[in-house]
Amino acid sequence: MNRWLMKSEPDVFSIDDLRRVRVEPWNGVRNYQARNFIRQMHKGDGVLIYHSSCAVPGVAGLATVANAPYPDPTQFDPRSEYFDPGSDRGNPRWTLVDVRFQSKLKRVITLEEIKALPKLGDFALTRRGNRLSVLPVTAAQWEMILGLE
DNA sequence: GCCAACGTTGGC
DNA sequence: GCCAACGTTGGC
Numbered sequence: 001m002n003r004w005l006m007k008s009e010p011d012v013f014s015i016d017d018l019r020r021v022r023v024e025p026w027n028g029v030r031n032y033q034a035r036n037f038i039r040q041m042h043k044g045d046g047v048l049i050y051h052s053s054c055a056v057p058g059v060a061g062l063a064t065v066a067n068a069p070y071p072d073p074t075q076f077d078p079r080s081e082y083f084d085p086g087s088d089r090g091n092p093r094w095t096l097v098d099v100r101f102q103s104k105l106k107r108v109i110t111l112e113e114i115k116a117l118p119k120l121g122d123f124a125l126t127r128r129g130n131r132l133s134v135l136p137v138t139a140a141q142w143e144m145i146l147g148l149e
Numbered sequence: 150g151c152c153a154a155c156g157t158t159g160g161c
Numbered sequence: 162g163c164c165a166a167c168g169t170t171g172g173c
Contacts, residue, residue: 007159031168053159111160129166131158 002041003123003137005048005059006099015049015061018101022080023066027074028082034134037097041065047099048137048145050106051127059145066098067130109148117144 006026008014018024029035045065051057071092074082087093115126125134137145 009159031167129158129165130160131159138150 001045003048003139003142004041005050005056005067005135005137006063006135007050007052009053010051010060011054014051015095015101015104018049018061018063018099019104021101023098023100025072026096027072029072029096029133030084030094031131031133032083033094034132036093037064037071037136038097040136041069041097043067046137046142048142049099052133056108056110057092058108058112058114059105061104061110062102063099064102066100069095069097072096074133105149107149113148114145117148119146 013024013072026038029038043065044062047061047063047065049061049063051060072082072094075084075087075092075094076089077083078085082094084093107109111125114120116124120126123137123141124130124132
């Protein structure tokens with residue numbers, strides 16, 4: 001099993017929204033590095049749901065990857081904000097997975113706390129200029145972060 | 150292939 | 162709202 005962190009702006013789609021809908025197609029990722037991580041996902045992989053661009057950024061809940069990666073349908077929808085006229089139906093440019101709610105943490109584990117972990121090691125979330133919306137988490141990082149709850 | 154301009158992300 | 166970081170675009 002691989003482990004990932006996926007960002008969402010809680011004002012747009014929060015862990016409470018995911019709990020309500022149970023399974024959500026994680027569409028709209030339009031960054032090649034993030035897409036390449038999505039393509040490495042497998043059904044059952046663990047996901048940290050991270051709240052970004054909000055008062056207290058941090059990990060808010062747990063989810064799992066619900067299925068194998070498949071083409072993001074919004075790239076072919078001219079009415080979608082994620083429409084990509086340059087994407088070829090024979091070779092779709094953008095990929096997504098569905099994300100299944102697992103649990104909401106009792107409290108948000110904040111970015112500040114995560115940054116302060118002494119043995120966190122190299123982690124895309126705390127690297128300079130952190131902008132990736134989907135990024136890998138090692139087993140050790142996963143344990144350390146959830147150990148803060 | 151270079152690089153300036155531009156747009157976006159995201160913490161603060 | 163500000164601004165640093167950084168990805169993308171497009172002219173050359």
